[in-house]
Every structure is written in C-alpha cells, then in structure tokens.
Ligand SMILES: Nc1nc2c(ncn2[C@@H]2O[C@H](COP(=O)(O)OP(=O)(O)OP(=O)(O)O)[C@@H](O)[C@H]2O)c(=O)[nH]1
C-alpha cells in the first residue's frame with residue numbers, strides 16, 4: 001500500500017449536533033472563522049482544519065460542513081471529495097432531518113469509509129447512549145457505515161477524543177489510493193485573497209499534479225491563467241498532486257472571476273457541457289417518483305446547477321429504483337465519466353437521488369430507445385466496454401488514444417491497452433498513417449462508407465446524365481461528418497472493393513449506366529450537323545459555336561467528345577470534317593488513284609470542287625494516317 005501522508009475527513013450531521021465543536025476538540029482550532037459564524041453560533045461556510053500531531057503518522061485534514069438545511073449545497077460541495085466521513089449525531093437529540101439527508105449524500109457520493117460519532121455524551125446517561133447506539137446501528141445498516149464504529153464523545157469533557165483520533169489514524173491506513181488519469185483536475189471549494197499571495201483557489205486535487213509556473217484553465221468559463229504559487233496543506237510547495245488539499249495562487253485573475261464550483265484543470269483538458277448522461281439512483285426514502293422533465297438541483301464536484309431530468313428508459317423512476325437519465329443543465333459545467341453527483345428536488349428542496357456520470361458530452365437522445373439504453377449500459381460497464389462505446393457513439397471523426405483517455409478521464413496507458421485489444425478484435429480500425437494514430441469504430445467507418453455511397457446514388461438520381469460526381473463535392477459532403485484522413489481511408493476502401501472508381505476530377509459508381517441528357521443530346525446533334533452540312537468547306541470552331549449560340553464551356557466538351565468518338569475528325573489545326581465528309585473524300589481519292597495510279601492536290605481540288613487548302617489537308621491526313629504516301633508532288637497508295 002502506498003504511503004498516504006494525509007487523510008481528508010468530512011463532518012456531516014444535523015445543525016447544532018456539535019460537528020464544529022468536535023473538530024475543535026480534536027485539533028484545538030475552531031473551524032468557524034467568520035464573524036457571522038461566531039455571532040450566530042453556527043457554521044455557514046466550509047471550515048478547513050489540519051490536525052498535525054507528530055504522534056500520528058498521518059496528517060488529518062478536516063472539512064467541517066454546515067448542518068443548516070439552507071446550506072445543504074455547501075455540505076454537498078464539501079463532502080464531494082473526502083476520503084472518509086464522520087457522521088455526527090448529538091446524543092441528546094438523536095437522528096434528525098439533516099442527519100438523514102447528509103447521510104444520504106455521503107452514500108450517493110460513494111464515500112467508503114467513516115464512523116458515527118455520538119456527541120454531547122456528557123448530556124445523557126448510559127441507558128440513553130446504549131439505546132441511541134442501537135438505533136444508529138439500525139439506521140446505517142446496509143450502507144458504507146454498516147459495522148463501522150459508533151463512538152460516544154464529549155467536546156466539553158474531552159471524553160472519547162483520544163479514541164476518536166486513534167480511530168481516524170486507523171481509517172487513514174485503510175484509505176485506498178484514488179485512480180489517477182494523470183491529468184490535473186481540482187474542483188474549487190474556496191476562493192480568497194491572501195495577503196502577499198494574491199488571488200487563491202483551493203480544493204482537493206482529484207487527479208494528476210500541478211507545479212508552480214504551470215498554465216491551467218478555470219472551467220467552465222475557460223479562463224486561462226498561470227499558477228504563481230502553491231500551498232499544500234498550508235505550507236508553501238513547488239508542486240501538488242492527487243488527493244492533496246491545495247491552494248493555487250493564480251495570475252491575472254481577480255476574486256470576482258472565481259467561485260466555488262469551478263474546476264481548475266490542465267489547459268484544454270475539459271469540455272464545458274450542458275448535458276450529462278448518467279445513471280441515477282433514486283433514494284428509497286424519496287418523497288415521490290422522479291418524472292420525466294422534473295426540474296432538479298444538480299450537485300456535482302463542488303458545483304451546483306439547475307437541470308431538467310430526461311428519463312431515458314421510461315416515464316418515471318420509482319423510489320429505490322435506478323435508471324439512465326440525461327441531465328439538461330441550465331448553464332454549463334464540466335465533468336468526466338465516473339464522477340459522482342447528487343440531485344435535490346426543486347420543491348420541496350430535499351435530496352432525492354444521485355449517481356454517476358456515464359458520458360460528459362452526450363448528444364440529445366431518443367427516449368425509450370433500446371440502442372441508446374444499451375449504449376449507456378456499456379458506458380457504465382467495464383473499461384473495454386466504455387472505450388468501445390466512446391468510439392461507437394462518436395461522430396465520424398477519428399480519435400487518438402489521448403483524446404479518448406481525456407474524454408473518459410482515464411490514464412492514457414490504460415486507454416492505449418484497451419484500444420490495442422479492440423484493434424486486435426477488429427472493433428476499431430486505424431485511419432491514416434499520421435502519428436499519433438487515430439481510430440474509428442468499425443461500425444462508424446462502415447456508416448461513413450455507406451453514407452458516401454448513398455450520397456453518390458442520390459447525386460446520380462438527381463443528375464442521371466452525369467458519369468461522375470465532382471470529387472470536391474463528394475469530399476465536401478464527407479467532411480461535414482468527418483475529416484480528410486477518414487475520407488481517404490473510406491474512399492480508398494470503396495475503390496479497392498470495386499464499388500467506386502475515380503476518373504479525372506470525379507468519382508463514379510462502378511457498373512452504372514449513364515443516360516444522356518436530352519438538352520445535351522440536342523446540342524451534340526446540332527454541333528455534329530453543323531459540320532456535316534458544311535461538307536468540304538470545314539467551318540471554323542468559333543463560327544460553329546457562335547452560330548449555335550453556345551458558350552465555350554458548353555461547346556468545347558461536346559466538340560471534344562465528338563472528336564474522341566470519331567464522329568468529327570481534325571485533319572489540320574483549323575480543318576475539322578464530319579466522318580461522312582471524310583469518307584466521301586476517301587472515295588474520291590480512291591477513284592482518282594484507280595484511274596491514274598496516283599493523285600495530286602490539284603486533281604483532288606478539281607474533282608471535289610474545293611479550295612486547294614482543303615485538298616492539301618485531305619491528302620496530308622491520308623499520308624499521315626498511312627492510307628497514302630507522297631512521291632514528289634503526287635500521292636500513291638501506301
Ligand atoms: N454539552 C456539550 N455541548 C456541546 C458539545 N458539543 C457541542 N456542544 C454545543 O452545541 C452547540 C452546537 O455546537 P456546534 O459545534 O456549533 O454544532 P454544529 O454541528 O457545528 O452546528 P452547525 O455547524 O450550525 O451545523 C454549541 O453551543 C456547542 O457548545 C458537547 O460535547 N457537550
């Protein structure tokens with residue numbers, strides 16, 4: 001077991017039950033420091049007191065919370081990140097309203113260690129103490145405090161205090177190290193200005209570490225800042241890390257920019273969200289069932305946000321039941337999968353449930369959908385399932401190991417291992433050759449591939465006369481959903497499979513027959529006829545185009561296509577004949593050769609009654625194409 005040099009212990013319990021007096025009896029320091037707290041004899045703000053007794057191996061950090069029903073949200077923030085809890089019950093009053101509510105909150109937050117402390121034992125006799133001990137044991141049955149010590153103490157006489165200190169050391173030894181994503185994250189529970197130190201945010205580090213000089217970001221506002229100085233457990237330090245009470249002095253930020261509920265974290269490591277997918281456990285003692293669209297107060301980390309509950313699996317969630325939900329927040333916050341939260345109903349203001357975040361950046365879901373429910377189930381499952389589901393539900397953009405680790409709030413090495421296994425299984429595919437390698441879920445890749453083919457099909461339905469869809473249009477449509485590397489991956493795959501082909505600047509569907517556009521066909525016929533009608537007096541291209549009233553962009557492709565098809569033949573740069581005209585010339589040349597054994601330009605000119613320029617072009621064309629050859633100024637069969 002790694003040596004933890006401190007343990008963070010939260011108090012909990014009803015107002016006036018002696019939580020603050022207990023902390024003072026244990027530490028010698030009053031956690032209530034505000035003048036208003038002293039005046040009213042009650043806690044209003046979280047109190048932080050360090051018990052540094054050289055007799056003990058571990059420093060104990062107490063977070064003392066208010067018991068007043070108006071300050072339950074402060075209690076929830078204080079309890080959000082403790083290692084252990086002391087449930088305080090005044091021996092004279094016994095279990096009261098906020099005893100129950102604080103206990104529910106500790107349970108929902110997943111606190112695993114703690115003890116029950118019966119305070120004010122000097123006010124009751126042994127019989128009452130024995131009776132209360134029994135009822136407290138019944139009260140905590142089945143919870144994290146089942147079987148935990150129930151310790152009577154008196155802050156007044158000091159009875160039980162040494163035993164409680166020893167018990168806390170014992171609890172400290174049993175604290176399990178927190179799983180660490182390696183990325184710095186610290187929910188802010190206190191903001192203050194310190195003389196000579198500047199603006200300070202304080203909290204317990206949830207993951208990773210931070211050093212003086214680091215650039216960090218304050219979420220969800222995205223305030224970028226630099227850490228000027230660090231205090232860990234009240235002493236100056238160069239760095240702090242997971243599980244440590246930490247105060248950060250921030251550059252260029254004023255106290256007004258900062259509040260409890262924000263999260264200080266590594267720059268760019270979190271994404272503010274207004275939706276959270278979660279599994280919600282409704283307390284068995286909740287006053288009524290949870291209904292779809294209920295407005296609730298969400299307590300997550302040290303933050304409190306109003307939200308609407310979208311019950312995904314049905315119309316309601318009964319007390320004692322559990323169901324996936326989507327929380328639609330009234331302002332953004334930041335969270336990561338696995339984070340615990342508590343919800344309180346809007347009216348009456350009571351704690352009704354809580355649970356764990358499954359997805360901190362979800363889409364809006366179809367309710368009552370089996371696929372959505374299954375996906376959420378997987379996100380809450382094993383590391384393998386959660387990673388696979390993250391890829392499966394991501395849009396078409398391939399993700400790196402680091403991105404997935406960040407999204408899940410897990411260590412990169414762990415994500416890398418899981419991704420390697422999924423790659424071997426064939427659930428993921430690597431996209432592109434760039435480092436770091438990026439991956440798509442196979443089902444996402446197949447979806448992109450189908451969408452690309454469907455896009456082409458739709459295009460050809462709308463444009464039946466086009467042989468190919470312009471490459472740039474196919475690419476642009478794809479990039480709406482994904483990126484360039486995935487485009488290449490998907491396109492190459494489809495070409496390799498023979499489903500698509502690439503030609504010039506277009507992409508075509510293999511095996512598809514192109515229909516001819518009637519307008520296009522008509523133009524083509526008119527161009528052809530212009531040359532056919534001109535016979536041997538080959539018209540100039542520009543004259544034909546002008547006569548037909550066509551733009552060069554419309555005319556040129558038709559001309560080229562007719563030339564390619566052999567319908568028109570270019571004899572010389574400015575001499576184009578229709579195929580039929582050329583055949584007529586061929587017959588004339590053959591006839592003259594038959595009679596005279598050879599033919600001259602002048603003879604052909606006279607025979608066909610055309611200008612010398614065309615007769616020369618015809619004979620040179622036949623020479624060039626191997627029908628005749630020139631001997632002196634005559635042409636003979638080749
Ligand atoms: N006789 C006796 N009185 C106590 C003991 N502990 C606390 N008290 C008194 O009970 C009152 C309330 O004590 P606090 O410690 O302020 O109670 P709290 O639980 O912190 O109250 P909130 O912070 O407002 O929720 C004070 O007047 C204390 O002096 C005890 O062990 N014996």
Ligand SMILES: [Mg+2]
Nearest residue numbers: 019020042043
């Ligand atoms: Mg108090």
